[in-house]
Amino acid sequence: VQLQASGGGLVQAGGSLRLSCAASGRTFSRYSMGWFRQAPGKEREFVAAITWSGGSTHYSDSVKGRFTISRDNAKNTVYLQMNSLKPDDTAVYYCAAGGSVDAVVRGMGAWGQGTQVTVSS
DSSP states (O other): OOEEEEOOEEEETTOOEEEEEEEOSTTGGGSEEEEEEEOTTSOOEEEEEEOTTSOOEEEOTTTTTTEEEEEEGGGTEEEEEEOSOOGGGOEEEEEEEESSHHHHHTTOSEEOBOEEEEEEO
């Protein structure tokens, strides 16, 4: 599966953005999907994941209650709705696909190109 993230940009603290990740291939609905981010000088960190059916979601503590992951299997797309953004959310955001949520969280799967999110104070 090939992945392409989009929707990043510059936003003020407290604002919102919605990231999208379009996947190629007819087997998208079989994959668990997720989002990671990497800030300058820091390691890539897990943000959120969703099962193939969309029935279960998982979040890092740093974004829980502010971010929502969802998917539309008919459109081969996974989304990350980001609300109440903080300057600490500034990073390059990457989408990922894996055979299970555990695989996604462990970073074991396919990766897409990232999209830059910058939150100004």
